[in-house]
Amino acid sequence: MSVRLTNIQHFSLDDGPGIRTTIFLKGCNLNCPWCCNPETISSKIEKYSGDNGLVGFDIELKDLEDEILADKVFYDDNGGLTLSGGEPLLQIKQIEPLLKSLKRQNINICMETALFAPLNYLKIAIKYVDEFYVDIKILRKDKCKEIIKGNLDVYLENLKYISSLTDKITFRIPLVNEYTLNEENIELILNLLEKYSTFNVEIFKVHNLAEEKYKNLNKNFKKFSDVGDGKVEEIYGKIKKVNNNVKIIKL
Template identity: 55%
Template sequence: MTVRITNIQHFSLHDGPGIRTTVFLKGCNLKCPWCANPECISSKIQGEFGYDISLEKLEQEIVKDKPFYETGGGVTFSGGEPLLQINDLEPLLKSLKNKNINICFETALFVPEKYLKIAKKYSDEFIVDIKMINHENCKKVIGGKIDQYLNNIKLLDLKKTTFRIPITKFILKDTKLILDLLKTYQPKHLEIFELHNLARKKYDILNKEQYYEKIDDREIKEFYEKLKEIIPTTEIIEI
């Protein structure tokens, strides 16, 4: 059994608690124009971007970092949308749980419910992106169905869930909708971050145009303060 990935990042500090091994799976069903990992969007191998790896080899890569997981770390499956390959991943997930390795999924959550239910059986943590809340923009800009996203949130254990928000003009315009969402679901932690253009070289190689916008620091601070009133653990991070 194999899965298709683009990279294995060792000693990661920003993809869940503790020191982690982050596996970037290839393939996503959204089209976020600001994506920081454009090489993960297509499920096809694109030149230097993407390769198939056996579950055995992937497990070896993860387990070699196990001494670092004593800080409360573990493995994070990111992407792309990692839940799209959850059926192929499941044998590996079973093995990792038997080895008491903490498992986290970073997901946009725009996936069939059956995929999320499989992930829930093995996951200790979820990082869930809040990319778009407005129904029309969600469909038009990123190609997602907001009803699917909201229904999936209801299935999560919020005590094990971190919400993560990229700060865009779309997000700021929908501040009230986001505040209402947070009041309703109260995740254990909230992270926000500014867009960056560090993936520009990847976009050039893929012959794609990168979307980038600079949000005023004052707007970011105001947004942050409103979020922090609801989720006290809110922090600004760098991705």
């Protein structure tokens, strides 16, 4: 059994607690205009005009497990594996034997997910994932469908499901002037955060650093206007009134 990745990142410090090995699974069912990892959107191996001419590779689960366990000495009490992407839930069936093996060896597992995936996929993940990092993007149903191609009902159902089974959830909110920072969306986000007020919240500004990736993949790239520090502080203050577990991060 193999899975398709774009990268294995060792000694990662921003993808969960402690020192982690982050694997980026290839394939996503959303199309967020601000995505900073466009190479993970398509599930196909793609032509790339940069380094080696291709982006994406298949790896056998045993070989991937060996890579992960080679880092075990660095994990200490908090570190472990982080599943990222792309949308890691889309390959959860293929990767389940690896997760089962890692849990037997007491490896902590985190997942970064947008939650726009079938519930039965999430029911597999919940058996192995210790902590979820969940995006909050666009919460108006028609705009969610129009802009990022997501079904908001699926997202909300999945969030309700995992929150009934674990409190190890951190929300991540991308701040994008053109899409997520309008007054209506912020109000909807605040309402959601108030409902889940015990979960951690991380907010961050999007950046234009992925422009070269888009060019190498022959994809259109749209630059985003800078979100000023004052605006970030304003959103931080609003969130803090409904959820005290908020912090500003850089990704």
